[in-house]
Amino acid sequence: DAGVTQSPTHLIKTRGQQVTLRCSPKSGHDTVSWYQQALGQGPQFIFQYYEEEERQRGNFPDRFSGHQFPNYSSELNVNALLLGDSALYLCASSRGTGTEAFFGQGTRLTVV
Amino acid sequence: AQSVTQLGSHVSVSEGALVLLRCNYSSSVPPYLFWYVQYPNQGLQLLLKYTTGATLVKGINGFEAEFKKSETSFHLTKPSAHMSDAAEYFCAVSDPNTGNQFYFGTGTSLTVIP
Numbered sequence: 565d566a567g568v569t570q571s572p573t574h575l576i577k578t579r580g581q582q583v584t585l586r587c588s589p590k591s592g593h594d595t596v597s598w599y600q601q602a603l604g605q606g607p608q609f610i611f612q613y614y615e616e617e618e619r620q621r622g623n624f625p626d627r628f629s630g631h632q633f634p635n636y637s638s639e640l641n642v643n644a645l646l647l648g649d650s651a652l653y654l655c656a657s658s659r660g661t662g663t664e665a666f667f668g669q670g671t672r673l674t675v676v
Numbered sequence: 677a678q679s680v681t682q683l684g685s686h687v688s689v690s691e692g693a694l695v696l697l698r699c700n701y702s703s704s705v706p707p708y709l710f711w712y713v714q715y716p717n718q719g720l721q722l723l724l725k726y727t728t729g730a731t732l733v734k735g736i737n738g739f740e741a742e743f744k745k746s747e748t749s750f751h752l753t754k755p756s757a758h759m760s761d762a763a764e765y766f767c768a769v770s771d772p773n774t775g776n777q778f779y780f781g782t783g784t785s786l787t788v789i790p
Contacts, residue, residue, distance in 0.1 A: 568719070597777065606680075606766050606780030607720070620777050654719055658776050663708055663727050665776050667719040 566591075568657050568668035576674045577645050585640040585671045589657030595619075596638040597665065598630060599654040607654055613638050614660075642673075650675045678703045678769045682781035690789045695754040697784045699741075699767030702748065709750040710768040710778065711741055720766065726750065727772070737761070762788045 569588045577583050589596050595614045599607035609622035613632035632638045636657075642649055652672050656665040683698040701707060708727050712720040724735025731743040741752045750767060764785050768778040 595776070599778075599780075604782075606768075606782045607778070609777050609779070612777060620774065622777075656720075656776075656778075663725060663770075663772075663776060664722065665778070667712075667721070669717075669719045672717075 568593075568655055568666050570653075570655050570668035570671050572671060573669065574672045574674075576676060579645055579647060579675055581645050582641065582643045583645060583673060585642075585653050585655075585673070587638045587640070587655030587657075587668060589636050589638070589655075590666045593657035593659050593666070594636050595658045595660060596632060596636065597656045597658070598638070598640045599656065600624070601652040601654055601670070603651070610640070645675045647675050649673065678707060678771055678779040680767050680769050680779055680781035682765075682767050682784050684784055685782065686785045686787070688787040688789060689757045691759055692756050695739075695752070695757045695761065695786065697752040697765050697767075697786065699750045699752065699781060700748055701750060701767070701769045703769055703771070705771055705773060706745075707769045708772050709741075709743060710770070711735065711739070711750075711752050712766045712768060712780075714764040714766065714783075716763075723752070723765075757786075757788045759788050759790060762786055 597612040598610040601607040611621040652670040655668045658665040679702045711723040726743045767781045
């Protein structure tokens with residue numbers, strides 16, 4: 565079992581650009597959540613996808629959007645990048661509303 | 677609403693000494709509580725969790741935590757620190773009614789001194 569896989573591992577973008585991050589959940593998991601972890605901070609919840617729909621959303625602007633595909637994989641899109649969007653983006657997968665979530669290694673996004 | 681406070685952003689212990697990492701939470705409903713560990717440039721790994729039942733929870737690598745409702749605390753302990761325990765530790769809370777949306781603390785960096 566490959567666990568939760570995220571791609572790419574590192575990414576450098578210019579302010580104003582758009583970025584897409586990808587996540588494949590652990591086998592058997594149908595729920596994907598995205599978190600933003602700024603340097604020196606704890607992860608902050610962005611949103612959660614279940615059955616291809618956004619089920620919950622944290623306090624993030626509409627520039628952050630996502631998608632879940634029929635195979636449960638997910639994308640996080642960020643438009644009009646700001647320097648403050650530089651962070652480690654973590655994907656977590658779980659089964660339904662189960663209590664245990666497994667995290668991927670993250671994508672380190674740097675906005676210059 | 678849920679929130680977590682981790683007291684002490686940096687904790688140093690000698691190898692073989694007791695590890696105590698503090699976590700206090702705020703929740704409007706009986707919460708689920710978690711401790712995760714993060715090694716440099718890696719994701720989060722679950723150490724242990726409390727959902728219901730026994731308030732003393734044992735996790736991986738010799739860690740345990742006790743849920744104390746009256747103190748709204750969920751402190752993490754390990755009797756004897758090992759060099760490999762050096763990492764960032766995060767306490768998290770979730771609302772059982774809204775699925776596994778986690779609210780994390782700001783983390784505690786554990787240094788183990790040989």
